[in-house]
Amino acid sequence: MLAFLDRSAARLLLAVVIAALALHVYGNRRIVAEDFALGAENFHGHEDWNGTRFTASSPKEIAALLRELPAASSTPRPATVLWLGNSQLHAVNQFKAGDHLAPYWLRKDWPCPDCLLPLGVSLPNASLQEFLVLYHAASTRVAIDAVIVAAVFDDLREDGLRPELDALLTEELRQRLQASEVGRGILERTAQASGATRSAENVGLEGFVQKTFEDRLTAGLGAVWPLWEKRPELRAHLLTDLYYLRNHALGIKATSVRPMIAPRLERNMRALEALLSDCRARGSPVVVYIAPIRHDLPLPYDAREYSAWKTRLQTLVHEHHARLLNLESLVPPQYWGTQQGDQIDFMHFQGSGHRLVAEALNPVLRRMLSGQR
Numbered sequence: 001m002l003a004f005l006d007r008s009a010a011r012l013l014l015a016v017v018i019a020a021l022a023l024h025v026y027g028n029r030r031i032v033a034e035d036f037a038l039g040a041e042n043f044h045g046h047e048d049w050n051g052t053r054f055t056a057s058s059p060k061e062i063a064a065l066l067r068e069l070p071a072a073s074s075t076p077r078p079a080t081v082l083w084l085g086n087s088q089l090h091a092v093n094q095f096k097a098g099d100h101l102a103p104y105w106l107r108k109d110w111p112c113p114d115c116l117l118p119l120g121v122s123l124p125n126a127s128l129q130e131f132l133v134l135y136h137a138a139s140t141r142v143a144i145d146a147v148i149v150a151a152v153f154d155d156l157r158e159d160g161l162r163p164e165l166d167a168l169l170t171e172e173l174r175q176r177l178q179a180s181e182v183g184r185g186i187l188e189r190t191a192q193a194s195g196a197t198r199s200a201e202n203v204g205l206e207g208f209v210q211k212t213f214e215d216r217l218t219a220g221l222g223a224v225w226p227l228w229e230k231r232p233e234l235r236a237h238l239l240t241d242l243y244y245l246r247n248h249a250l251g252i253k254a255t256s257v258r259p260m261i262a263p264r265l266e267r268n269m270r271a272l273e274a275l276l277s278d279c280r281a282r283g284s285p286v287v288v289y290i291a292p293i294r295h296d297l298p299l300p301y302d303a304r305e306y307s308a309w310k311t312r313l314q315t316l317v318h319e320h321h322a323r324l325l326n327l328e329s330l331v332p333p334q335y336w337g338t339q340q341g342d343q344i345d346f347m348h349f350q351g352s353g354h355r356l357v358a359e360a361l362n363p364v365l366r367r368m369l370s371g372q373r
Contacts, residue, residue: 099351
């Protein structure tokens with residue numbers, strides 16, 4: 001019996017030591033979860049106009065941006081364009097003075113810059129399922145006159161919603177999502193996957209005294225124990241390390257060609273279809289563009305899968321009377337990042353690339369907002 005207790009105590013002590021070391025290592029590191037895959041050459045930016053911010057690139061920033069928007073019934077108001085993208089929309093490679101993000105140039109070059117509000121809403125590796133949720137979140141807050149969707153083939157590997165987006169899931173937004181099979185599926189998978197977060201833990205307690213007590217207890221622990229409050233950041237540290245460990249173990253590099261995950265692709269394409277369908281029903285024109293990618297090196301895509309997806313995308317967009325632009329070759333090689341061994345950035349370009357994207361979209365958007373095609 002004593003030997004068993006000794007072994008149990010030794011295991012417990014070892015676990016405590018390992019946990020303490022892990023907390024020491026992770027607690028002293030600083031990482032922004034949204035930026036861990038950007039690379040050292042890329043600058044994470046945002047834009048404002050006359051002191052008012054109009055781009056956001058994290059769940060917290062997006063929630064704040066939507067709160068500060070004038071209500072949908074407000075008049076007069078500028079033409080509001082929701083621009084949905086991944087980190088390509090908020091990152092500038094080798095940033096230098098005078099560089100801006102594409103939404104800035106779209107507004108700057110508009111005949112009346114104050115008459116246009118291009119809401120640049122982006123998340124790293126954003127899935128089309130997340131785009132659908134962000135679209136509904138924005139359209140419940142402000143009248144959307146047009147929508148721009150950046151379609152990135154690699155992001156079709158992503159699935160569901162990141163836990164940090166739970167804060168956007170208001171009752172009104174949930175009701176909108178519940179109205180479609182795609183939306184219900186997103187909510188169901190989110191509920192299953194986010195049970196460890198505070199909002200997911202307590203959402204079922206809405207209306208009960210226990211919810212208030214548990215929220216206060218969680219907030220109180222965060223006030224006296226910084227590591228408790230830093231749980232999302234600690235989780236980001238761990239997931240980052242696991243990501244790099246997996247890539248190293250499997251020999252995955254930026255140039256590696258990985259097959260698409262069929263069920264995830266289907267869920268994302270159905271989400272895009274739901275977005276296009278809702279926009280058409282509301283009379284909001286949509287332009288979908290295949291995002292630029294560097295072509296001075298072999299693409300990290302299966303050529304047949306990529307070609308089939310582009311054909312499918314064209315058909316889907318056409319069926320919903322939207323517009324598709326293929327901008328994959330728009331940005332020339334000199335505007336992409338430098339190549340450092342196996343570290344190749346296929347996604348983020350320099351400031352000149354942002355201007356090119358805005359210039360490509362500008363005339364199309366003008367015709368759409370004027371009622372032409």
